[in-house]
Amino acid sequence: MSTPDILIAGLGPAGLALAAACSRRGLAVRTVEAHPGRTWSATYGMWHHQWERACAAFPELSGVPFSTTPRPRLIAPRRSGASPQFGLIAADYVVVDTAALQCALAAVCPPRMTSEEVLATADLGALAAQGTRVIDCRGAVPPDLRADPAAAACQTAYGVVLPAQHAREYLPGGAGCLMDWRTDAFGSPAKPSFLYAVNLPGDRMLLEETDLVGAPALTIARLRERLHQRLGWASPEPGTAGRAEGFADPDEIERSRGVLATEKVRFPVLPAVRPAGLETFGTAGTAGHPATGYSVGEILRSAESAADALAAGRPIPASTGVGTRALHRLGLRALLALEGPALQEMFAGFAALDVRRQLAFLDRSSKALPTGMAMASQWWNTTNATRAAVARAALLGR
Numbered sequence: 001m002s003t004p005d006i007l008i009a010g011l012g013p014a015g016l017a018l019a020a021a022c023s024r025r026g027l028a029v030r031t032v033e034a035h036p037g038r039t040w041s042a043t044y045g046m047w048h049h050q051w052e053r054a055c056a057a058f059p060e061l062s063g064v065p066f067s068t069t070p071r072p073r074l075i076a077p078r079r080s081g082a083s084p085q086f087g088l089i090a091a092d093y094v095v096v097d098t099a100a101l102q103c104a105l106a107a108v109c110p111p112r113m114t115s116e117e118v119l120a121t122a123d124l125g126a127l128a129a130q131g132t133r134v135i136d137c138r139g140a141v142p143p144d145l146r147a148d149p150a151a152a153a154c155q156t157a158y159g160v161v162l163p164a165q166h167a168r169e170y171l172p173g174g175a176g177c178l179m180d181w182r183t184d185a186f187g188s189p190a191k192p193s194f195l196y197a198v199n200l201p202g203d204r205m206l207l208e209e210t211d212l213v214g215a216p217a218l219t220i221a222r223l224r225e226r227l228h229q230r231l232g233w234a235s236p237e238p239g240t241a242g243r244a245e246g247f248a249d250p251d252e253i254e255r256s257r258g259v260l261a262t263e264k265v266r267f268p269v270l271p272a273v274r275p276a277g278l279e280t281f282g283t284a285g286t287a288g289h290p291a292t293g294y295s296v297g298e299i300l301r302s303a304e305s306a307a308d309a310l311a312a313g314r315p316i317p318a319s320t321g322v323g324t325r326a327l328h329r330l331g332l333r334a335l336l337a338l339e340g341p342a343l344q345e346m347f348a349g350f351a352a353l354d355v356r357r358q359l360a361f362l363d364r365s366s367k368a369l370p371t372g373m374a375m376a377s378q379w380w381n382t383t384n385a386t387r388a389a390v391a392r393a394a395l396l397g398r
């Protein structure tokens, strides 16, 4: 077999996992990355079975530290004013030590295969036209394709890292949650956000106020303010109680509360359209779940089959079929258009789903039928008013 000439542009989770899988197959790969010395710092979470699958595919990952939040809770208010729906997510949730993940994947690749280069879409197209097999792993929206950032659907979040014992004092029953949609601490906003509270390696916890998706999404400053209100660190009128206590400055509030680190999240949930013929992998392609923002578990799952395809000279298979992609887009459209109470109740409907259906919706690689069944059941689990709002939002975008 002749050695393929492969160029991977971008070494985030997608590019690095693909480069590692290609290297293990003895493929000659060149990689370029705009910031090759940068250490990943985002907290990457995924489902436990996804992590197990990744470790089976890459035995080098078995030494990477991770933390588990067993079956995290989902709490969402009901529109009727009845007590909120409490549900458990079907699977255990894992957050990996991201820097260790990066090191373990990089260790599989030969040294000096990466150059510090910024390749624009036109450069990638030119190289592909000259016969190089180019894989665009530059993420959902690389700078040269960022037409209108304000119009892009983004997920945003602001989080604080605390010692686990201290963080649990803020959580009912001391347990983590994937989503707590209650907003009593800051009224009934038209655009609700939720608390994401998960264990981190090193006996720490991340408490993060998240806007699942918005166009425009809530600002990080607004989410920080809401997180402080939710945790009782500030009064509903921003600053007033803080000032009285002498802690008006949010940095000072966090210092006084023993915050170990903070996290700011902002990423687009849909990929920018690439020119025809440019191959993609990761969130540049089909790995990102547009209605949840998750991608890393799917990237680690699919890197092996992508490398197999490259070795065989075939196109890289999509993470998911056309039908599931269309359903996830429908879900995204509904999320973008729904107002507060209907949005919250949609998640009460999700919390009430059975295990199989929850996982079918969360997994980007699910087939269309189980995905559609999960979405229909979630919709059916809500009140008539919410069903009508969701149908309008999904079909008409309002």
Ligand SMILES: Cc1cc2nc3c(=O)[nH]c(=O)nc-3n(C[C@H](O)[C@H](O)[C@H](O)COP(=O)(O)OP(=O)(O)OC[C@H]3O[C@@H](n4cnc5c(N)ncnc54)[C@H](O)[C@@H]3O)c2cc1C
Pocket: 009, 010, 011, 012, 013, 014, 015, 032, 033, 034, 035, 042, 043, 044, 045, 046, 117, 118, 119, 120, 137, 138, 139, 140, 142, 143, 263, 264, 265, 266, 267, 281, 282, 283, 284, 288, 293, 294, 295, 296, 297
């Ligand atoms: C703080 C934070 C927390 C997150 N938590 C989670 C989570 O818990 N679970 C989850 O699944 N997802 C999470 N995400 C989303 C996650 O970051 C992305 O889904 C994931 O990084 C996508 O991987 P990727 O390799 O496709 O793209 P990226 O990670 O965006 O990587 C793209 C790479 O390409 C490089 N690049 C870009 N342009 C060029 C260029 N022109 N030339 C050369 N190189 C270039 C970039 O420097 C970067 O290294 C989080 C995001 C953030 C910001």
